Amino acid sequence: MILVNTNYKIVIPFKIIKINAIDSSNNEIKRLYHNKSHLNGLVVWVKNQTGGRGQGSKKWVSHPNKNLTFSIFLNGENVSFSSHICLNLITSLSVRKVLMNNGIKDLYIKWPNDILSVNKKISGILIENLYKGKRLMGSIVGIGININQIAFPKDFSASSMKIITGKEFSLKKILHDFLDIFNFNLLFYSDFNLLKKDFNKTLFRKNEITEYQINGNVKKGKIIGLDDHERFQILSLSGLKETPRITDVKIIY
Template sequence: MNNFQPKTLFIGKNTIYLPSCHSTNDVAAEKIQNEKIFDGTLVITSDQTAGRGQRGNTWETMPGQNITMSVILKPDFLSAADQFNLNIAVSLGVHLFLSKYIQAGLTVKWPNDIYVGNRKMGGILIENSLAGSRLSHAIVGIGVNINQLSFSNSKVISLRLATQQDEFDLEALVGELCVCLEKYYLQLRNGHIAEQKKEYLQHLFRFDETHYYTSGQERFAGKIVDVAPNGALMIEVNGAVRTFDFKEVAFEI
């Protein structure tokens, strides 16, 4: 990754490669605090020892097998109230990247995991910093299982397992991913919010299907019908639409 030059305008043009680190998001946060960082700076590692996911989950990854990276962005064109639009754009970028290799069953599981069928292939963790009512920095952490062939959790899958192909070139894939991320980020910056929201719903895991969910001690059947502007999940239950925040509902899978 020392000579990494993706075919982008700015994402990944400045790359910080670490053979091993605890968390690329944490390293990115330290860089923002202590240095002048260019928009689109990529922090990437071959061995992430303490990767984090949504809700405090950990990210299991074997050294040198998968994509573990963070992109530092400066989305000051977004207000705090609109920050979930960045999640949508990033999720669509990862989805586009993987769709070149996976033609069926690839979805975005709310709020921003990547699934193939009922198995998780990737995860996104975005940590935003605010300046007043607007975003100043966003650290976009992305983990995608690529070449790993065994996992402790049977509900996890890699690109190699899903495609039954030979080992992938990780550096080439990171370049492709940067191109896809930049495409949707520039669309977002140019105001294509409604179009991206429509595409996000088209790719949303279990959208407009009836499945079981749990919220606290309650188990219920419902149908995902929308995602609110603040990112909350909207589920139709017994004819009425209920709204759930990030930690208020769990999928039964």
């Protein structure tokens, strides 16, 4: 399908491929990429993802046919932001928006890759960039959204759209709604100041004392927000101000 935003004159030719079962949608796009298929705008939607993963070594647990697990490929020339960090921020805000539009409240972005509702994980994001030398060839935007699943492992602090609202949702409709919003936001957030402002409004534990990691080292302090240079402004418990790159920071919860 082609999603068109006439107000902003943006056209992204999304093509959805639905797969019954596979290890992960990100891995499938990588396989297609290495086979030199034309991928720009390709959406791989997997109904049963057997080897999904999140940031680092974390696994994404999802019941078959209950949740949305999909990945989008964007060619490098289509990821025309000041840095690939912007794509992560735009994706997070787009997921948050589609959840808000469907009655989910109290939504925050737990950097780098989770969306929380009432302090429970409802969505995860994994973006992988493909390079040839130093040239960005493309980005794989992997997204999982808990839709109709109502039971999770005890050690998972997770929720779903059905748990929160009591309603059953169409996976296809949520996917199409997301693609519409994502398409709109890719151009709407061409102004980094606007992107930064909206991200800071929704940042989990902003202006609260919280634990975080900088390059794996656990610390405690108050995260003030993202600045103009893609760095977090953090006030440590000792009163020192830190400005680590956003890519080096992980909020612990």
